[in-house]
Amino acid sequence: MTEYKIEAIKTFDYEKSVIDKGYANKTLLVDISNSDISIHPVTEKMKEVFIGGKGFDLWLLWNAVKGTTKWSDPENAICIASGPMGGTPVYPGSGKSIVTTISPLTGTVIDSNVGGYFGPYLKFAGFDALQIRGKTKTDIVILIDGIDEKIQIFETSGLPDDSYALSSTLTEHFAQGKPRNISVVSTGPGAKHALMGCLNFTWYDLKRKRARYKQAGRGGIGSVFADKCIKAVVARWDRVSVKTNNPSDGIALKEVGKKHSREIVDLDPKQNEMAKIGTTHLVTIMNDFDLLPTNNFQYGQHPEADNVGQEVYRRIFDTGYDGCWMGCTVACSHGVKDFVPLTGPYRGEKVFVDGPEYETIAGCGSNLGVFDPHTIIEMNFYCDAYGLDTISVGTSIAFAMECFSMDLINETHTGGINLSFGNRAAALEIVHQMAQGEGFGHIVGRGVREMKSIFARDYKADLNIMQDIGMEAKGLEFSEYMTKESLAQQGGYGLALKGAQHDEAWLIFLDMVHNFMPSFEQKAEALHWFPMFRTWFGLCGLCKLPWNDIIPEDNKDTQEPAKVMKHVEWYTQYYTAVTGRHTTPDGLIRMSEAVYNFQRIFNLKMGFGTREHDNIPYRAMGPVKPVEYESRPERYDKELVEKHHVDITDMSTEEKIRTLRKFRETQYEQLKDAVYKRRGWTSNGIPTIDTVTRLGIDFPEVLELLNAKLGDDQG
Amino acid sequence: MIRVNGKRQFWYEGMTIKDLLEDLEDSHHYAVIRINDKHVSRPYFEKTLIPDNSEVFLISLIAGG
Ligand code: SF4
Numbered sequence: 001m002t003e004y005k006i007e008a009i010k011t012f013d014y015e016k017s018v019i020d021k022g023y024a025n026k027t028l029l030v031d032i033s034n035s036d037i038s039i040h041p042v043t044e045k046m047k048e049v050f051i052g053g054k055g056f057d058l059w060l061l062w063n064a065v066k067g068t069t070k071w072s073d074p075e076n077a078i079c080i081a082s083g084p085m086g087g088t089p090v091y092p093g094s095g096k097s098i099v100t101t102i103s104p105l106t107g108t109v110i111d112s113n114v115g116g117y118f119g120p121y122l123k124f125a126g127f128d129a130l131q132i133r134g135k136t137k138t139d140i141v142i143l144i145d146g147i148d149e150k151i152q153i154f155e156t157s158g159l160p161d162d163s164y165a166l167s168s169t170l171t172e173h174f175a176q177g178k179p180r181n182i183s184v185v186s187t188g189p190g191a192k193h194a195l196m197g198c199l200n201f202t203w204y205d206l207k208r209k210r211a212r213y214k215q216a217g218r219g220g221i222g223s224v225f226a227d228k229c230i231k232a233v234v235a236r237w238d239r240v241s242v243k244t245n246n247p248s249d250g251i252a253l254k255e256v257g258k259k260h261s262r263e264i265v266d267l268d269p270k271q272n273e274m275a276k277i278g279t280t281h282l283v284t285i286m287n288d289f290d291l292l293p294t295n296n297f298q299y300g301q302h303p304e305a306d307n308v309g310q311e312v313y314r315r316i317f318d319t320g321y322d323g324c325w326m327g328c329t330v331a332c333s334h335g336v337k338d339f340v341p342l343t344g345p346y347r348g349e350k351v352f353v354d355g356p357e358y359e360t361i362a363g364c365g366s367n368l369g370v371f372d373p374h375t376i377i378e379m380n381f382y383c384d385a386y387g388l389d390t391i392s393v394g395t396s397i398a399f400a401m402e403c404f405s406m407d408l409i410n411e412t413h414t415g416g417i418n419l420s421f422g423n424r425a426a427a428l429e430i431v432h433q434m435a436q437g438e439g440f441g442h443i444v445g446r447g448v449r450e451m452k453s454i455f456a457r458d459y460k461a462d463l464n465i466m467q468d469i470g471m472e473a474k475g476l477e478f479s480e481y482m483t484k485e486s487l488a489q490q491g492g493y494g495l496a497l498k499g500a501q502h503d504e505a506w507l508i509f510l511d512m513v514h515n516f517m518p519s520f521e522q523k524a525e526a527l528h529w530f531p532m533f534r535t536w537f538g539l540c541g542l543c544k545l546p547w548n549d550i551i552p553e554d555n556k557d558t559q560e561p562a563k564v565m566k567h568v569e570w571y572t573q574y575y576t577a578v579t580g581r582h583t584t585p586d587g588l589i590r591m592s593e594a595v596y597n598f599q600r601i602f603n604l605k606m607g608f609g610t611r612e613h614d615n616i617p618y619r620a621m622g623p624v625k626p627v628e629y630e631s632r633p634e635r636y637d638k639e640l641v642e643k644h645h646v647d648i649t650d651m652s653t654e655e656k657i658r659t660l661r662k663f664r665e666t667q668y669e670q671l672k673d674a675v676y677k678r679r680g681w682t683s684n685g686i687p688t689i690d691t692v693t694r695l696g697i698d699f700p701e702v703l704e705l706l707n708a709k710l711g712d713d714q715g
Numbered sequence: 716m717i718r719v720n721g722k723r724q725f726w727y728e729g730m731t732i733k734d735l736l737e738d739l740e741d742s743h744h745y746a747v748i749r750i751n752d753k754h755v756s757r758p759y760f761e762k763t764l765i766p767d768n769s770e771v772f773l774i775s776l777i778a779g780g
Contacts, residue, residue, distance in 0.1 A: 270720060270772045272749075281754055285747055285776070288756030314752065481780075506780020513746050513757070514777060548778030553720070555775070556744040562777045 004158035012037040016126040022084030022578040028127040033134030053083030054538035056129040057100040071104040081129035086541020087120030090257035093543030095325025103219040104195040106475035108606040110219030115324030116201030117183035121235035163188040164385040171211040180204040186232040187222035190386030193437030194445025197222025217389035248580030264329040274332040279358040284309040296398035300482040304371035362480035363394025369421030386435040395477035408461035448472040474499035486512040494616040504531035524674035535592035594695040732760040747774040
């Protein structure tokens with residue numbers, strides 16, 4: 001191991017708050033420009049309106065930035081929060097941290113929900129949320145030590161660059177013999193050079209005696225972290241029990257927690273076996289339904305998909321308990337032991353790889369035309385170690401590969417790399433270049449939106465076709481589901497506040513396979529309820545998987561099976577047991593609605609957040625190129641003839657594509673209208689004054705902003 | 716004999732997933748079936764034979780993601 005120096009430049013002693021009904025009632029502000037550390041109260045109003053987690057993050061960030069703030073400005077803050085239920089060991093999925101910042105990819109707010117122990121440890125150390133502002137020129141590490149009640153800033157040199165070695169070095173450094181007391185947030189060299197940097201949050205795996213990590217992947221939060229010269233933020237805390245979060249009613253909490261935990265233990269083996277194979281079962285299922293993104297979302301199926309499906313990863317994953325928070329019975333965070341990379345700085349060494357999950361397999365595998373599990377694991381390992389988001393990396397390389405296949409770019413631009421689909425070595429080489437900020441990888445690391453401009457400006461590539469095939473919305477690369485045949489899921493991506501991520505709404509099966517929502521109004525209702533309910537997990541410090549990835553046996557007999565209302569009821573009991581505030585299923589939606597609308601208004605503040613910003617590339621709606629149309633001719637011909645009554649007898653494929661496109665684009669605009677109406681927004685996608693007043697977010701600044709924007713619309 | 720969601724069920728040579736589901740009232744809910752370790756999706760229900768002594772699990776895949 002290389003020698004490193006770590007020297008305290010500031011120590012701030014404090015007295016830890018007593019946790020009361022899930023809240024520390026304080027936030028911590030660290031301004032790294034001048035090593036200023038301060039503690040701020042959480043008001044009752046903050047709790048009432050913003051609940052916690054992402055809500056607190058957004059409020060802190062809103063107050064930190066101006067409408068003109070850029071991602072790399074010192075005033076841009078990184079906010080990390082748990083939530084009132086965060087840190088509960090008896091309820092599955094209760095250890096999430098929610099991170100927000102102004103994104104380098106989108107220019108507006110990004111949020112990411114991540115596992116690991118950091119959020120709960122931060123709260124138990126006395127802070128519901130942490131806000132880091134400012135910038136430094138030398139590498140620093142911030143320690144939040146809830147055991148010794150001190151916050152420290154260290155100047156460092158000689159620490160490892162990559163997150164894999166860095167997180168384990170810092171775990172050991174601060175552990176004082178108890179590594180489970182430590183959670184490290186860090187990134188790697190990729191985040192310094194690319195805009196799609198992720199953050200790795202650790203949890204200590206007692207059985208395997210190593211720091212494991214989960215990623216706050218989306219939107220380049222790691223790039224902001226690296227740009228600020230933060231090497232790591234470390235939280236230190238001691239044992240955790242139900243009492244640590246001091247719930248209002250511990251007995252009720254244990255009761256409902258046990259019910260949910262037990263149900264998972266009983267039913268997961270009968271359903272998707274997430275405790276054994278994580279989310280890898282989705283690969284072949286998506287492939288069977290023509291939904292697995294292949295070759296930059298051109299196709300939804302590939303004959304080799306089985307090679308990277310669950311049957312293969314079941315054999316590869318190391319067996320053992322893989323919960324990214326204590327006591328989570330879903331325990332889906334699997335990894336690969338003794339993996340030996342064939343390339344890069346760890347070539348030939350045995351490493352432990354956290355993952356891969358479905359998104360990584362599809363993003364760094366099928367979407368690149370790669371169906372080799374080893375390459376996917378290697379991509380997974382290096383993306384994590386370099387601090388890069390596997391989804392944006394995958395979707396960006398896929399876009400570059402398609403541009404290469406269409407001669408929009410060629411080897412003179414790629415530095416001699418043959419970027420054909422399926423070229424595994426090329427995909428890995430791009431990732432290594434991203435980490436070094438060199439070669440064509442440096443350009444790919446700017447993301448799809450910027451690549452389109454660079455290719456058009458510098459290589460004279462056709463911008464129109466790139467707009468159609470470049471899979472980003474609001475600047476964020478699409479996560480890995482095909483949406484061509486699901487209008488509701490097109491909305492799930494396009495209308496999502498942060499950009500094209502499916503965490504607000506995953507409606508493909510409901511819409512396309514089960515056909516449960518044929519009308520625009522039904523789709524709009526789904527695009528209201530699901531984003532709101534899913535938002536709620538981020539307010540409370542929870543993981544959404546236990547809600548609907550393992551479902552009760554009688555769920556199908558309920559009125560609205562997709563909502564899994566039995567679990568929603570349990571969540572109301574859980575919320576009440578911790579906070580002491582009574583609530584109902586509608587109450588949970590109402591909590592989220594306030595924060596959700598506030599985030600939409602935050603987008604407005606940053607110069608986005610109107611109808612045009614909810615557009616998606618045509619590739620997400622239908623076939624762009626004749627090869628795509630011709631791969632599913634019956635499907636598209638049938639739609640033209642039976643649904644739109646078009647006489648296609650003498651039409652060429654190009655004409656059919658143009659005609660279909662008009663119908664599908666019109667449908668998407670109609671969907672926007674229906675969703676905006678349901679959400680209480682104007683036809684330009686702006687929350688009305690009535691909506692913000694109803695939700696209690698009618699703060700003077702909000703009203704001023706809305707009045708100006710609504711006035712512009714009318715003028 | 717096979718087991719379907721833990722309950723014993725009569726089995727016959729040549730039984731497909733489609734055959735199994737035909738006897739169930741709520742078959743439209745199931746988009747995916749797991750036979751032992753292997754997931755089979757609806758497009759393949761008709762062609763997939765269920766081996767004797769299988770553990771079969773019915774999965775709706777209505778939620779998730
Ligand atoms: S369900 Fe999986 S991702 Fe969610 S908390 Fe549990 S182990 Fe972590």
